Amino acid sequence: NAGVTQTPKFRVLKTGQSMTLLCAQDMNHEYMYWYRQDPGMGLRLIHYSVGEGTTAKGEVPDGYNVSRLKKQNFLLGLESAAPSQTSVYFCASKNSDSYEQYFGPGTRLTVT
Amino acid sequence: AQRVTQPEKLLSVFKGAPVELKCNYSYSGSPELFWYVQYSRQRLQLLLRHISRESIKGFTADLNKGETSFHLKKPFAQEEDSAMYYCALVSGSSNTGKLIFGQGTTLQVKP
Numbered sequence: 001n002a003g004v005t006q007t008p009k010f011r012v013l014k015t016g017q018s019m020t021l022l023c024a025q026d027m028n029h030e031y032m033y034w035y036r037q038d039p040g041m042g043l044r045l046i047h048y049s050v051g052e053g054t055t056a057k058g059e060v061p062d063g064y065n066v067s068r069l070k071k072q073n074f075l076l077g078l079e080s081a082a083p084s085q086t087s088v089y090f091c092a093s094k095n096s097d098s099y100e101q102y103f104g105p106g107t108r109l110t111v112t
Numbered sequence: 113a114q115r116v117t118q119p120e121k122l123l124s125v126f127k128g129a130p131v132e133l134k135c136n137y138s139y140s141g142s143p144e145l146f147w148y149v150q151y152s153r154q155r156l157q158l159l160l161r162h163i164s165r166e167s168i169k170g171f172t173a174d175l176n177k178g179e180t181s182f183h184l185k186k187p188f189a190q191e192e193d194s195a196m197y198y199c200a201l202v203s204g205s206s207n208t209g210k211l212i213f214g215q216g217t218t219l220q221v222k223p
Contacts, residue, residue, distance in 0.1 A: 004155075031209050040121065042198060042213040043156075050208055058210065090156065094209050099144070099202075101211065103156040 002026055004104035006091050012110045013081045021076040021107050023091030030096040032074040033058075034066060036087040037106070043090065049074055050096070081111045114139050116201050118214035125189050126222050133184040133217050135173075135199030144202040145182045146211070147173055151195045159197070160184070169193070189221045 007022040023032065030051050035043040045058030047066040055066045063085060065077045074093075078085060088108050092101040115138040125131055137143055147159040160168055162175045162182060173184045182199060197217050203210040 033210070035213075040215055042116075042118075042215045043211075044213070045203075045210055048208065048210060056208075059212075092156075099146075099161060099209070100158045101209065105155055 004091055004093055004102050006089075006104040006107050008107060009105070010108045012112065013078075014112055015082060017081050018077070018079050019081065019109075020078075021089055021091075021109075023074040023076070023093075023104055024072055025074075025091075025093040025102070026072060027093065027095075027102065028071070029093035029102070030071075031094045032068065033092045033101065034064075034074065034076045035090045035092065036060065037090060038087050046076065046089075081109075083111045085109065086111045114201060114203055114212055116199050116212050116214035118197075118199055118217045120217045121215070122218045122220065124220040124222065127191055128188050131184075131186045131189045131193070131219065131221075133197050133199075133219065135182045135184065135214055137180050137182060137199075137201050139180075139201060143175070143177075143182075145173075145175060146200045146202075147171070147182075147184050148198045148200055148213075149195050150198070156198070189219075191221045191223060194219055194221045 004025045033048045034046040049055045049068040052071040091104040094101045117136045145162040149159045150156045199214040200211040203212045
């Protein structure tokens, strides 16, 4: 049981490049979330999903897109990376009838 | 506006000293609050939920609606308590499970 996994662990992008971060969970959780963690700002919600095929905006969605084509996967896309998107990205999931979110190990992204 | 504030970026104490990590929130209605912890090289994980009112690893947290606070306390800090601690509030409808996190406090327990 791997829990929540994230791919890749690290990535360096140039401004304007695109990439997709993959989050996978093997706990059959309905809900999934993408956060970014920045020094002094805590974790901020980017997008979330309450079920397969559904997504919604969080607190800081601009510059990101997401897709939830399969229940176990939640993809976060950056179409045109900017230095302001340099951050550590965390994915989390939870059951619809539970309160605890389970987090992945994080992806450290640097945009130069 | 819904908000969580952790006023201390860093809290440094000696082993055996009492610890209090502060958390204040802004929320209209009945808040649902948590403490999450991130130990070095480990994932963020749930430490406490205010409704459960239990003690985990010697930590407790009491919801004070009058002061809109949910401070995390431990009477005697241990070196293994050193970590980043986040206070979190369920945002809006609890059906989505969205969390609003505070800025985080790094707890450093010195030997």
